[in-house]
Amino acid sequence: MHTIRDAMIVFRDEVSASLRNRVGIAIGLVQPCVYLFLFGPLLTKALPSQGDNAWRMYIPGLLVQLALFTTAYAGFNLIPDMRSGYLERLRVTPASRLALLLGRVLRDLVLLTIQLLCILALGLAFGLRASLPGVLASAGYVLLLGISLASLSYMLALRLPLEYLFAPVLNGICLPLMLLSGILLPMTFAPGWLRGISDANPLRYAVDAMRDLFDGRFSTQPVAIGALVVMALAALSMRLSTRVFGQYNS
Amino acid sequence: MHSVQVQDLTKTYKTKNGLVEAVAGVSFDVAQGEIVGFLGQNGAGKTTTLRMLTTLLKPTSGSARVAGHDLSTDAQGVRRKIGYVAQSGGTSPAASGRSELVLQGRLYQMNQADAVRRADQLIQEFDLEDLADRPTVTLSGGQRRRLDIALGLTHRPDVLFLDEPSAALDPQSRSLLWEHVRKVRENYGTTVFLSTHYLDEADALCDRVLIIDKGRVVAEDSPENLKAQLGYDIVTIELATDADRAEAVLAQHPAVQEVKAQAQGLRLTVEHNDRVLLQFLRTLDEAGIEPLSIQVERPTLDDVFLSITNRSINLPGQQPMNV
Numbered sequence: 293m294h295t296i297r298d299a300m301i302v303f304r305d306e307v308s309a310s311l312r313n314r315v316g317i318a319i320g321l322v323q324p325c326v327y328l329f330l331f332g333p334l335l336t337k338a339l340p341s342q343g344d345n346a347w348r349m350y351i352p353g354l355l356v357q358l359a360l361f362t363t364a365y366a367g368f369n370l371i372p373d374m375r376s377g378y379l380e381r382l383r384v385t386p387a388s389r390l391a392l393l394l395g396r397v398l399r400d401l402v403l404l405t406i407q408l409l410c411i412l413a414l415g416l417a418f419g420l421r422a423s424l425p426g427v428l429a430s431a432g433y434v435l436l437l438g439i440s441l442a443s444l445s446y447m448l449a450l451r452l453p454l455e456y457l458f459a460p461v462l463n464g465i466c467l468p469l470m471l472l473s474g475i476l477l478p479m480t481f482a483p484g485w486l487r488g489i490s491d492a493n494p495l496r497y498a499v500d501a502m503r504d505l506f507d508g509r510f511s512t513q514p515v516a517i518g519a520l521v522v523m524a525l526a527a528l529s530m531r532l533s534t535r536v537f538g539q540y541n542s
Numbered sequence: 543m544h545s546v547q548v549q550d551l552t553k554t555y556k557t558k559n560g561l562v563e564a565v566a567g568v569s570f571d572v573a574q575g576e577i578v579g580f581l582g583q584n585g586a587g588k589t590t591t592l593r594m595l596t597t598l599l600k601p602t603s604g605s606a607r608v609a610g611h612d613l614s615t616d617a618q619g620v621r622r623k624i625g626y627v628a629q630s631g632g633t634s635p636a637a638s639g640r641s642e643l644v645l646q647g648r649l650y651q652m653n654q655a656d657a658v659r660r661a662d663q664l665i666q667e668f669d670l671e672d673l674a675d676r677p678t679v680t681l682s683g684g685q686r687r688r689l690d691i692a693l694g695l696t697h698r699p700d701v702l703f704l705d706e707p708s709a710a711l712d713p714q715s716r717s718l719l720w721e722h723v724r725k726v727r728e729n730y731g732t733t734v735f736l737s738t739h740y741l742d743e744a745d746a747l748c749d750r751v752l753i754i755d756k757g758r759v760v761a762e763d764s765p766e767n768l769k770a771q772l773g774y775d776i777v778t779i780e781l782a783t784d785a786d787r788a789e790a791v792l793a794q795h796p797a798v799q800e801v802k803a804q805a806q807g808l809r810l811t812v813e814h815n816d817r818v819l820l821q822f823l824r825t826l827d828e829a830g831i832e833p834l835s836i837q838v839e840r841p842t843l844d845d846v847f848l849s850i851t852n853r854s855i856n857l858p859g860q861q862p863m864n865v
Contacts, residue, residue: 301645308637309637313636376630376631377630377631377632378634382649383597383598384597384598384624385646
């Protein structure tokens with residue numbers, strides 16, 4: 293109870309900090325839509341055989357990409373707070389360590405949800421037709437991925453010895469994650485060796501599962517495996533990250 | 543009743559070049575309501591010790607009780623009872639002072655109404671009325687420092703830890719800050735443990751000073767006793783002429799330890815003795831030398847510090863030493 297109360301306090305503080313940064317919010321909202329506008333039409337033409345299915349294939353990938361580029365970069369928000377001593381000030385209070393992480397992750401999830409709704413609304417306008425329960429279930433996958441990526445990102449920000457390493461290290465991780473997830477094109481097009489590597493990428497399982505869900509197919513193997521992967525990843529990341537929040541630089 | 547009891551606390555870091563002992567085993571007690579200063583140069587181990595005592599850093603060995611709670615087994619209990627103001631402060635740049643104070647209260651389990659009321663109270667107490675609703679980044683160093691200390695006192699802690707509270711403040715802001723720290727102890731009986739490398743700060747504020755050097759406490763006493771231990775005065779004599787002759791006659795005085803010629807006259811290190819000035823004047827008079835002025839200085843904490851840490855005793859000037 294103590295943890296939830298503390299997490300809500302941190303969450304509210306983080307939200308009001310985000311609201312002070314209106315430009316940041318605007319860019320955060322516009323960016324995913326840019327993908328839809330600038331890349332979506334290209335894709336529907338490039339894969340004509342898929343017909344209106346192209347949106348059904350592309351949007352799940354776009355949602356995962358959104359999770360990747362919104363929440364994996366969450367650690368950037370932590371760096372000024374580490375530098376100013378703000379985080380340390382919170383760590384001297386009796387607030388629960390888990391809550392210090394959870395409050396931030398919740399804030400990231402709220403932002404992610406808003407962006408997700410924007411994309412779905414725009415997608416609908418462009419011609420996306422998909423199973424509603426499937427879309428709702430997919431949102432669950434995206435949010436679980438968001439929890440994992442945000443907490444791992446915070447962990448990375450805390451653990452790196454020099455703050456200017458954060459951007460290159462993060463890019464180094466995110467780019468292969470994206471290319472090997474089948475976000476842009478399904479991995480079924482890939483040669484065997486490339487597909488082999490992509491088997492190690494948790495995002496791929498989420499994308500595969502969500503494509504089935506958008507199609508209204510719920511009891512497939514990818515859906516089940518995807519669910520297991522995103523849940524396990526979220527639990528593991530939270531656990532690791534809380535530990536680092538509790539003991540960093542100690 | 544002791545507020546802080548520290549036994550053989552150490553902190554060792556692993557680096558590429560082997561182990562580095564940042565704190566090599568410090569032990570001390572701080573009584574309730576006492577203001578104690580940790581005095582030492584940069585890198586002496588002050589901040590590391592403070593960070594261990596405030597649960598931010600795990601000691602390599604040793605033990606401590608802070609405000610009645612054991613540091614290693616009950617960090618949460620310690621956190622509830624202490625306030626900590628880090629060297630760099632801890633305010634979020636875009637947030638207002640008021641919202642920071644309310645957040646702080648909430649994190650110490652106050653409900654919203656109590657946290658708001660407590661924030662108002664602190665704003666008044668620390669003269670922040672006109673500043674509390676501005677983003678903290680727009681405050682001056684001295685103003686932000688007052689806010690930092692108000693934040694550290696939000697939950698009325700038993701012990702307040704201040705790390706280099708007046709670093710980089712102008713003289714006016716420093717004395718205002720000292721005033722606030724004294725008032726906190728007077729009004730609430732708060733124990734204050736601060737680190738500083740300003741000797742005048744330790745002298746002005748502290749009941750007791752612990753001198754730390756290379757990770758160890760090398761001396762511990764009140765500023766007065768530490769200065770008395772040194773037992774010598776500095777006498778400066780300003781002379782228009784005859785400096786060489788004056789040096790020769792005064793060097794024979796039994797109380798004189800050392801004579802040094804300087805641009806405007808002489809500087810003598812003299813055993814503490816109230817009659818020595820009169821004797822010097824008489825000696826000079828007998829030799830037919832007339833000084834322009836003669837001045838005696840009691841040793842400052844600078845001198846104590848330097849003599850204890852075995853560095854050169856005759857330091858130029860009396861400005862706060864920023865070593």
